[in-house]
Amino acid sequence: MADITYHEQEEQHNLDLIRNVCNDLPDYVKRFVRGVQQTTSPRTRLGYVRDIKIFFEYICEVYTEHPCDTPKDVSLDVLSSIDTFFIEDYLDYLQKYEKNGRIYTNGKSALKRKLCALSVLFNYLYKHDMLQENICLLYTSDAADDGESVD
Numbered sequence: 001m002a003d004i005t006y007h008e009q010e011e012q013h014n015l016d017l018i019r020n021v022c023n024d025l026p027d028y029v030k031r032f033v034r035g036v037q038q039t040t041s042p043r044t045r046l047g048y049v050r051d052i053k054i055f056f057e058y059i060c061e062v063y064t065e066h067p068c069d070t071p072k073d074v075s076l077d078v079l080s081s082i083d084t085f086f087i088e089d090y091l092d093y094l095q096k097y098e099k100n101g102r103i104y105t106n107g108k109s110a111l112k113r114k115l116c117a118l119s120v121l122f123n124y125l126y127k128h129d130m131l132q133e134n135i136c137l138l139y140t141s142d143a144a145d146d147g148e149s150v151d
Contacts (some may be wrong), residue, residue, distance in 0.1 A: 014042035021049040024071050025056065032124045051117035056088055057099075076130050079122070084139040091115065117141070 004012075022030045025140035031050060033045055033065035040048075059078060065085070066078040094106045094114060106114070126134045 001042055007102070011042050014046045016047070018042065018046050018049055021046070021053055025049065025053060028076060028125065028130060029121070031128075033120055035124055035128075036120065047113065048117045048120065051114045052121055054094075054114070055090060055118055058093060061091075062093075073077055079125070080145055081147055082135060087118070087135060087139045 015083045022033060029049065033049060036045065036048070053071055056068075056074045059082075060071060061072050062099060063078065063082075065081055066075070068074050068078060091111050091114075094104075094111055096105045098104070098105065113138060119134065122136045123132040123151060125131040
């Protein structure tokens with residue numbers, strides 16, 4: 001077998017990490033990852049699934065309308081019931097939060113990236129008739145209309 005390059009090793013490692021993260025997420029997220037693989041790099045998809053997992057963990061932690069024990073339990077019904085205020089609360093939470101005894105902070109560019117990951121997911125689900133709307137797009141439009149942005 002021929003030696004593989006560093007870039008190929010990294011790509012394979014990222015694919016393994018994507019699969020590991022996806023094991024903790026609902027099947028529709030795995031479908032999403034397969035759906036965007038032709039237009040994104042493994043590193044981008046890894047960022048997406050990590051950001052989506054953080055969002056789903058937040059849903060499990062604070063969303064009482066449809067309680068979920070784990071990120072894998074976040075159904076499409078749960079996503080359908082989320083509004084733009086929930087997204088605003090999530091972005092506020094991300095600025096500084098604690099997980100497993102560690103403090104995490106996110107600046108404006110990280111918040112924008114996390115919102116982008118959610119928007120791409122919601123857009124995919126919307127285009128495939130799994131959601132009625134992409135609320136992240138509505139959030140982005142509202143912020144732009146108000147002269148505000150997350151970047």
